[in-house]
Amino acid sequence: MTLVTDKPHNDPQTQVATIPDKSRAERLTSFEVEDFAVPTGREEEWRFTPVDRLAGLFSDTATDADAVSFSTKVPEEALQAALAAGVAPRGTVLVPGDRGSVVGSANSPEATYIKVPNDAEYAEPLRVDITGNGAGRRVNSHIVLEAGSHSKALIILDHTGSADFSGNVEIKVGDGADLTVVTLQRWADDANHLAQHDAVVGRDATYKHIAVSLGGSIVRMNSNVRYAGPGGDATLLGVYFADAGQHLEHRSFVDHNAPQCKSLVTYKGALQGETAHTVWVGDVLIRAEAEGIDTYELNRNLVLSDGARADSVPNLEIETGDIAGAGHASSTGRFDDEQLFYLMSRGVSEDEARRMVVRGFFADIIAKIGVAEVVDPLMEAIDAELALDMKGEA
Amino acid sequence: MATLEIKDLHVSVETEAGDKEILRGVDLTLNSGETHAIMGPNGSGKSTLAYSIAGHPKYTITSGTVTLDGEDVLAMGVDERAQAGLFLAMQYPVEVPGVTVSNFLRTAKTAIDGEAPKLRTWIKEVKEAMGQLRMDPVFAERNVNEGFSGGEKKRHEILQMELLKPKMAILDETDSGLDVDALKVVSEGVNRVKENSEVGVMLITHYTRILRYIEPDHVHVFINGRVAESGGPELADRLENEGYDRYQGAQV
Ligand SMILES: Nc1ncnc2c1ncn2[C@@H]1O[C@H](COP(=O)(O)OP(=O)(O)OP(=O)(O)O)[C@@H](O)[C@H]1O
Ligand SMILES: [Mg+2]
Numbered sequence: 001m002t003l004v005t006d007k008p009h010n011d012p013q014t015q016v017a018t019i020p021d022k023s024r025a026e027r028l029t030s031f032e033v034e035d036f037a038v039p040t041g042r043e044e045e046w047r048f049t050p051v052d053r054l055a056g057l058f059s060d061t062a063t064d065a066d067a068v069s070f071s072t073k074v075p076e077e078a079l080q081a082a083l084a085a086g087v088a089p090r091g092t093v094l095v096p097g098d099r100g101s102v103v104g105s106a107n108s109p110e111a112t113y114i115k116v117p118n119d120a121e122y123a124e125p126l127r128v129d130i131t132g133n134g135a136g137r138r139v140n141s142h143i144v145l146e147a148g149s150h151s152k153a154l155i156i157l158d159h160t161g162s163a164d165f166s167g168n169v170e171i172k173v174g175d176g177a178d179l180t181v182v183t184l185q186r187w188a189d190d191a192n193h194l195a196q197h198d199a200v201v202g203r204d205a206t207y208k209h210i211a212v213s214l215g216g217s218i219v220r221m222n223s224n225v226r227y228a229g230p231g232g233d234a235t236l237l238g239v240y241f242a243d244a245g246q247h248l249e250h251r252s253f254v255d256h257n258a259p260q261c262k263s264l265v266t267y268k269g270a271l272q273g274e275t276a277h278t279v280w281v282g283d284v285l286i287r288a289e290a291e292g293i294d295t296y297e298l299n300r301n302l303v304l305s306d307g308a309r310a311d312s313v314p315n316l317e318i319e320t321g322d323i324a325g326a327g328h329a330s331s332t333g334r335f336d337d338e339q340l341f342y343l344m345s346r347g348v349s350e351d352e353a354r355r356m357v358v359r360g361f362f363a364d365i366i367a368k369i370g371v372a373e374v375v376d377p378l379m380e381a382i383d384a385e386l387a388l389d390m391k392g393e394a
Numbered sequence: 395m396a397t398l399e400i401k402d403l404h405v406s407v408e409t410e411a412g413d414k415e416i417l418r419g420v421d422l423t424l425n426s427g428e429t430h431a432i433m434g435p436n437g438s439g440k441s442t443l444a445y446s447i448a449g450h451p452k453y454t455i456t457s458g459t460v461t462l463d464g465e466d467v468l469a470m471g472v473d474e475r476a477q478a479g480l481f482l483a484m485q486y487p488v489e490v491p492g493v494t495v496s497n498f499l500r501t502a503k504t505a506i507d508g509e510a511p512k513l514r515t516w517i518k519e520v521k522e523a524m525g526q527l528r529m530d531p532v533f534a535e536r537n538v539n540e541g542f543s544g545g546e547k548k549r550h551e552i553l554q555m556e557l558l559k560p561k562m563a564i565l566d567e568t569d570s571g572l573d574v575d576a577l578k579v580v581s582e583g584v585n586r587v588k589e590n591s592e593v594g595v596m597l598i599t600h601y602t603r604i605l606r607y608i609e610p611d612h613v614h615v616f617i618n619g620r621v622a623e624s625g626g627p628e629l630a631d632r633l634e635n636e637g638y639d640r641y642q643g644a645q646v
Contacts, residue, residue, distance in 0.1 A: 337451070342488035342538075343498070345448050346554065347476035347505035356501065360492025360537070 023317060024253060024283045029095040031085075033060050033106050036099040045098060048279040048311050049220055050247055056136060056164040057194050060103045067137035067163055074114055074126040074155075082110035083144055089113075090144050093200045094170035097222065100194030104166030108142035114155065118148035118174070125154040125182075125373050132163025135190035139163045142170075145181060149174035149202065154371060156182045160215075162191040171199035173207045175229065180208040182374050186381070187216035189245075195221040201261070203229030210369055211267075213240040213248045214381050220249040227258035236265045238280075239365055239378060241385050242308070244273030252297075253283040256290035265297035268365045270358060271308035272385070279311045286318045286326060294324040301332040302361045355386055396463050396479065396561045398424040398447075398594060403458035405439075405446045416442045418619040419458070424562060426592040431605055431630060433598075434616030435638045440598045441485055443616075444566045448482040449475050462562065477506055479561030483551035483568050485598075490538040495550070496520070498538045499557060506558050523556045526586070528579050544571035552583040559587070564596040569604035581607030602634040617641045 027045075028035060038058045039046040051058075072079060083090040090111050096102035114126065132139060145155055151174065159165065165187075173179045185193060193216050201207045213219045225234045240248045254263040269278045280299040301310035314328040335357065343353035362382065366375055405417035416439045424430055434440050446453045447460055449472040460467040462478055470478060490498070499520060504510045511519075524531060527549045539547050548568050555563050565584065569577055585608060587593050597608060605613075605627070613629040615622045615638070622641045623629065 336488075338488045339490050341450055341472060342484070342490065343493075343502075344472035345476055345482055345484075346498075346502035346558065347473050348501055349473050349505065350471070352501065352505070353473075356493050356498075357490065360490055363492030363537075 024255075024285045024315070025287070027097060029097045030102065031091070031096060031105060033102050036096070036102050039099055048277075049249060050218060053218060054100070054192060054194070056138060057166055057192055058099050058103065060106065061138050062107050063140045064137045067133050068139040068141070068165070069131045069133065070112070071129040071131075072112065072114075072127070073129070075122065078114050078116055078120075078126065080113040080115050083113045084109060089146055089172050090142070090170065092170075093172050094168055094196060094198035096168070097196060097224075100166055100220070101168055101196040101222075104140045104168050104194070105142060107140040107166075108168065111142035111144050113144045113146070115146040116148055116151040116153045116177075116179070119150050120148065121152040122154070125156050127156045127158065129158045130160070130165075132159070132161035132165060132187070132191055135162040135188070137163050139165045141165065141167045143168070144170050144172075145179070146172040147174050147177035147179035147205075150176040152178040154180045154182065154373075156184065156373060158184045158186065159193065160186050160188075162188040165191065165193045167193065167195045169195070169197040171197065171207070171209075173199060173201045173205045175202040176204050177202060178206040180210065180371065182210045182212070182371065183221070184374070185211070185213040185216055185219050185221075187219070189215065189217060191216045192218045193220070195219075197221065197223045199225045199234070201225060201227050201232035201234050204231035206233045208235045208237065210371070210374060211238040211240075211250060212374065212378055213238070213250070214385070216246065216248070218247045218249075220247075220251075222251045222253070224253040224255070225263065226255035227261045230258050230260040232258065232261040234261070234263045235368075236263070237365060237369055238267035238269075239362060239369070240267070240269040240278055241382060242269065242271045242276040242278045243385065243388075245275050247277045247279075249279040251279075251281045251283070254285070254295060254297075256284065256286040256293045256295060259289060259291040259293065261290070261293050263293075263295045266365055266368060267299045268301070268362055269310065270302045270304055270361065270382075271310055272304035274307035276308040277310075280330075281313045281315070282328070283315045284317070284326070284328075286316075286320060286323060288319045291320055291322045292324055295326050297328045299330045300361075302335060302358065303332060304335045304358070355383060358382065358386060395592070396426045396594065398480075398562045399459070399461045400447070401459045403443070403446065403460065404456045405442055405453050406456055407442075407453055413454070415456070416619050417446065420620055422596075422614065422621065424594045424596055426561065426594050427588075428612065429588070429595040429597060429608060429610045430612045430614060431597045431599060431610035432614050432616050433600065433630065433633055435642070436600075438616050439619040440616055441566055444482055444485075444564045444596075444598060447475075447564060448472065448480065473505065476558075477508075481555055481558060481560030481563045483548075483555060483563065483565040485566040485570070487539045487547040487551055489540045491540055493538050494535050495538055496534040499554065502554065503557060520557065523553055527553055527556075527583050529553065545573065545576045548572060548580055549576070549583075552580050556583055556587055559591055560593060562594045562596070563587070564598065566598045567600065568597075569599055569601060577604060578607060584608050602630045605630050615641060
């Protein structure tokens with residue numbers, strides 16, 4: 001038996017949300033590459049990121065030939081002609097917010113454009129499979145997803161293989177539409193991925209963004225949302241599992257710029273192995289006009305072994321008192337050996353007990369995701385990660 | 395017929411000020427079908443004894459032996475001890491977020507029996523046992539011990555004892571925190587297991603009131619890390635009247 005015998009372990013360090021020095025509303029966005037210098041790591045937004053490993057993705061460079069394979073499985077009527085820069089709806093939702101995004105945008109002459117027609121409901125998920133063809137090979141990708149008014153669809157972006165991948169995704173959710181966008185980061189160990197996913201949620205529309213990050217050397221994803229009218233409902237979910245040497249960073253920004261909207265942000269992650277590093281930064285801005293809104297953000301991290309590090313930073317800015325609710329919670333805890341002991345004292349083997357505890361940790365977010373196409377492979381992947389770990393420790 | 399034999403058990407815990415000896419030579423023999431009450435003041439080492447037998451990693455066995463039918467229990471992993479037929483109802487059962495009671499019970503049963511129980515009969519068995527312990531069926535879908543009241547946690551421990559059918563059960567203050575009705579329900583549960591099996595029971599308690607429902611064959615007074623006196627049920631009555639002063643005085 002290899003129970004860790006050090007001191008008790010559940011040290012939830014609930015953090016107080018901080019109000020940043022500068023309002024999130026003032027953060028620069030621009031299509032001009034020159035507006036964003038190459039990050040040094042001293043900038044507030046880059047302070048957690050190993051920028052020295054990202055030189056390839058910061059350079060203003062075109063996509064390498066054959067660096068990526070795209071395969072799109074969507075109904076014929078939904079696949080539209082590619083969009084050049086400046087051709088709407090491209091550029092109406094996403095304006096680059098950092099160096100990674102702006103060089104990706106500038107070097108994407110064509111954007112894949114998928115539009116779910118008004119009132120259409122697709123029972124089957126739409127898929128975009130993205131496979132990187134080699135470590136260090138540069139890919140700039142831009143995808144525009146639009147859900148026509150009162151349509152309903154689930155779109156899965158599945159990233160595998162390896163590349164230096166810059167991915168901008170802009171998402172327009174029409175009035176009354178119900179759109180779920182899933183982004184799976186199942187990269188090989190040597191892939192790097194910088195992403196900006198911006199959504200505008202229409203009047204009375206429902207939007208869900210689900211980020212699942214398992215693979216890759218560095219994944220840094222910004223999932224941002226704002227509203228085009230009252231009654232919008234946005235849910236940003238994330239699940240990540242970082243191994244030794246991996247840096248998985250998820251940032252979200254909910255801009256409550258309309259009244260009577262809702263947002264729920266929930267990210268949960270596990271870390272194992274030396275130097276595994278995860279970052280979550282959740283920004284919420286409630287503008288003066290955002291009366292009656294309701295927002296809650298939560299991040300929880302489960303540290304499975306020594307040497308791993310989870311940073312967790314909620315930022316809440318409130319410019320109106322007239323809201324239904326605003327809350328946040330953030331905690332990072334060590335794997336609890338008392339739970340392991342309890343399960344094992346009922347005859348359950350150590351491997352099985354660990355699996356139960358980790359699966360249990362993710363259980364509520366898995367239930368929130370509720371999409372079988374995501375949940376099943378995700379649980380398998382988590383089991384596989386744990387199996388690796390247990391072999392590694394034996 | 396099984397025998398759990400504890401011989402000259404010494405156990406210490408690591409503290410900031412160095413190792414601290416808590417058990418100082420415990421001798422106890424528990425046979426199938428017997429019920430032994432272990433009574434002693436706070437801090438005398440009762441839970442330490444229970445956890446040490448179950449294999450909690452916090453406790454270091456410095457000398458002595460624990461055997462179950464001659465097999466070296468101390469050489470077994472925590473899970474192997476349970477599979478060998480030992481069960482510990484904990485004083486402070488642990489919450490396991492995200493793991494439902496029904497999943498937990500089924501996984502434990504499978505681990506102990508070495509095969510999955512037949513689904514249909516298992517579900518019936520669980521339902522019945524929960525009913526007898528006056529546990530609402532919704533508990534099956536709640537997470538293990540999460541948000542359970544003190545009394546609900548204790549019922550859940552006895553539910554496990556009923557379903558896992560151990561050879562030897564150690565009940566660590568299962569009575570504490572229970573009101574009279576709950577105490578009755580839980581005691582009935584223990585008595586059912588005693589009737590339906592050959593289980594040997596080590597009943598750790600502060601109070602004699604549970605002994606009105608679960609009759610002990612032997613009573614041991616536990617003081618300062620060892621058994622200070624052993625006797626029959628009448629010893630419990632004497633403790634009820636006189637308390638532990640007699641023993642503690644002697645120890646200074
Ligand atoms: N980590 C530790 N550091 C220092 N002392 C400890 C540690 N763990 C246990 N002890 C001490 O060991 C002694 C025995 O504890 P134990 O829990 O076994 O007592 P108990 O008889 O079960 O008490 P109670 O009736 O209150 O449940 C106590 O004095 C306790 O403070
Ligand atoms: Mg105790």
